[in-house]
Amino acid sequence: MSNHQDQRLILDADEKIQKINIQAIKANPYQPRKTFDDERLHDLAKSIQLHGILQPIVLRKTIAGYNIVVGERRYRAANIAGLTEVPAIVKSLTDKDMMELAIIENLQREDLNAIEEAESYRKLMDDLNLTQQEVAQRLSKSRPYIANMLRLLNLPQSVSSMVRDGVLSGAHGRTLLGVKDTQQMLRIAKQASRESWSVRDLEKYVTTQFEAPKSKADLAQYTVTKPKFIRQQERQLKEQYGANVAITTKNKKGQITFEFKSEAEFKRLIHQLNEKYKHE
Structure with a gap:
């Protein structure tokens, strides 16, 4: 399903909005997102108390109640706001649909960092047995873009955490992959963060330090602007x-x-x- 299909899923005219007891609802077992910003959830809860839930969440009926397909943030905020019922659309979906929609919803988050984005692409490929090209087509992105994002998953944990925490950008992370030694990579990553290097500054530094000319003929043409x-x-x-x-x-x-x-x-x-x- 593409992003557009996701939107049609919510807005189908033949689907009725129902009031569902919040106690009967459980999280999507395929939800890739494990943490939710408490401050933003409480802000959303205050908005829900004032205006209600403006867009219904999407559920799948199960033997034990309902699983969330789309809208877990709204569900959590509704709990905080003290609601006993939430507006919802109940859909008949397969496990595969559940997986895909949960990952796509996660990719639509405003606060998604580059590592989480890359992990979501990898999860789509692994869980649904998709190629990079198929993921790109589903999400209306280019295959090189998907491939470049997936490269971030090759970063060592210490540097990956800096990208995940927003200390460095995804572009910084991809540039650092040109440094093969893990300890050197971490040292440069910390320096780039400490001195607020732009991606261009980092590219020039890595090029200067680790990409020496291949021959004397190249040497005359090998000029790099100083960072x-x-x-x-x-x-x-x-x-x-x-x-x-x-x-x-x-x-x-x-x-x-x-x-x-x-x-x-x-x-x-x-x-x-x-x-x-x-x-x-």
């Missing part, structure tokens, strides 16, 4: 020491060069550097 944070450090050192400063990186090593034009400038720089280290 923003390096340019900032050069400016700060220039202001601090009153001399031109160049910071270069290559093959995981770095060099800081101070420029002087006379013996007097050289002695002044040496004196400033010595004085700095005396006070540290």
